[in-house]
Amino acid sequence: MRPVAFDVPVEVAFDYLVEPRNRPAWQSSLRRVEHVRGEPRVGQTWVDVTGPGLRPAMETTRLDRPAVWTERGTWRAVEATLTLRFAPSADGCVVTAEASVGGLGVWRLLGPLVARAADLAVPRDLQRAARILSARAT
Structure with missing residues (x-):
């Protein structure tokens, strides 16, 4: 995915x-x-409640502040991982995302489609986060 x-x-x-x-x-x-357990750290857990009604169990699996953060989400036979990499820049920073989706059975076949959707959605979401933080800074 392209850096934001x-x-x-x-x-x-x-x-x-x-x-x-x-x-x-x-x-x-x-x-x-829902059910956010503690502050951000490796092992922190929570449940995402999505628009379609899916409720994946989430966990932070890597947190190297301020360079790298990874989460893993599981829902039924599907597992997805998102890693955010942070790098300083002249004007602030850039964030690059890497996503992977896997699964068993029919979910294995759907994994590439879901991963492609993430490739499109995650940069837009990060751009939204950048706008929110920019507005807070002014």
Whole structure:
């Protein structure tokens, strides 16, 4: 996925994006998050409640502030992973996302379609997050 520019420091973007409670404001597929356990850290868990009604169990699997964050979501026989990589830039920072989707049975066949949808949606969602943080900074 292509990098998305943020006009805030890398630590600001990182802290905002890795906090599950902030996600419904910028992630288009989410309606809300539930059962958030603790503060952002490896092992933090929560449940995403999506527009279509899916409720994947989520977990932070990597958190190297302010450089890399990874989450894993599982729902039925589907597992998805999202990694965000953060790098400072002259005007703030850039965030690059990597997503993968896998599954068993019929879900294995749907995985590439879901991954392609994520390739389109995640950059737009990150652009929305960048606008939110930019508005807060002014």
